[in-house]
Amino acid sequence: MAPVLAASGLTKRYGRTLALRGVDLHLEAGELVGLLGPNGAGKSTLTKIACGLVRHDGGTIEVARPLGYLAELFRFPDWCTAEELLTLHQELTRSAGGAAERAELLELVGLADATRVRVGAMSKGMQQRLGIAQALVGGPRVLLLDEPTSALDPAGRRTVRALLEELRRREVAVLLNSHLLSEVELVCDRVVIVARGEVVAAGTPAELEQPSGVEVETAGGVRVIPNAGRQDVPAIVRDLVAAGEEVYGVQVRRSTLEDAYLEAVGAA
């Protein structure tokens, strides 16, 4: 299957600062990819290049259309209502969804009762949810979300997670740019970690979370055998039993996504 977003060797320079240094990235239909990295790593630049808002200096990028985008720092005209904003974007995307599409999108983001509420009268969280609804107008094949849950409370974040699961079911590819590692770990199929303008790690959350020893609970307490993995467990248990120990529990320890992230970013 052809990727819906394919970037190869992307470079971008702002004056003397090299923001991207040959980034490769691809997304398949229905894939949810988390884009992680410290501030200034180049994540937003990469997302904006994918949207066509920023020109790249080198490399190639192809993105399937239609696409949806929610910027980290976005704003909608405060005088218009949720209904009017979505209508504008329907016209710009030539969506034939009409009132049914608008109602469905507002329902999806939990704003079904806010159809006639002006943007200026909405809380930041409501505006962010409206922003997600706006990005979904016209049934995008690719959705680029830059910190989409930064202003949301835990309930709002859960709504967005459920929405992302629904989008995966609908074969929409999502690039999720977020600082919230736990959120990325929960929903993303793959994670790409960017630091100083280059990809420093990539893979599924499971691939990035490496084994970090085996924890054994015996009568003498809990002991950790470092550098051991799942394959070492039978031998460890056998040796302990042979030595007269009573084993109550064994657990293979894995590093978290946060550990993998910090290691990748620190090594950049």
Added chain:
Amino acid sequence: MSPVGTIARFALRESLRRRVFTVVFILTVAFLGLYGLGVWQAFEATDEFAFETGPVEPEVVAGATLLGLACFGTLFLGAILAVFLTLGAVRGDAERGLLQPVLVRDVSRWSYLLARWAAAASVCALYVIVVFLAATVITWVAGGWWPDRVVQPALGLALGVALLAALSLAGSVVLSSAANGIAVFMAFGAGLTAGLLGQIGEALGSGTLDTVADVASWALPFEALYQSGLSALTADTIGFTRFAIDLGPFGGAEPGGALLWPWALVYLAAVGAAARWAFGRRDL
């Protein structure tokens, strides 16, 4: 509807919803009321010394001068409208995060510029035409004087404010809202000042001042269009009355010539092309 039409309609709706048009309407009614009062008083005074003016037709001199003043006021109000409708259209909106969600759609940057210009230019052009015609009718009702040409000055003012809207929109690509507003108003003021210098130069027979005014008129064609409109108000007036009008504050206006309108349209296209080029290179 095309993206240009959609964005233009949205921009107009924004102006309507933010009560821009309400404020403009109220202030324009006040302006025309004040103008009407002034015209009525001026013609009353003219009637009192009409027997002393000999071959000069005082109502023509008074009417042309007053309507010239109305032309200046109309252009000024139209310029304010044009600048404030466009001064933050690109960089200002981009900095506030309003522009990006629109441009991510299948809307070319050129379409966006065209839409914003079309919305601002159509409103401003209609505005100056209506205000100029209203001032003309007021002048006729109060003093019984009708200008020699009406359509040409009205269209000249309309194209003038459309040019100002284009300049302001182009400026908004590279300048912040405040800097752009200041720059366009300074250019507007410089153009009008150069035009006045030209009129003084005409009266004094100064070739240097005439040259300055000519260069300014070509560099800022909205000024030349305004001057041409002023000149057309009394295009058929001759004799001592012509001489008396030429001595007035709006009397030395240059007609502009046959190349003025083509040049103004070329200028408009050039400003549009420059704005398109600059916007195309801008990272958002």
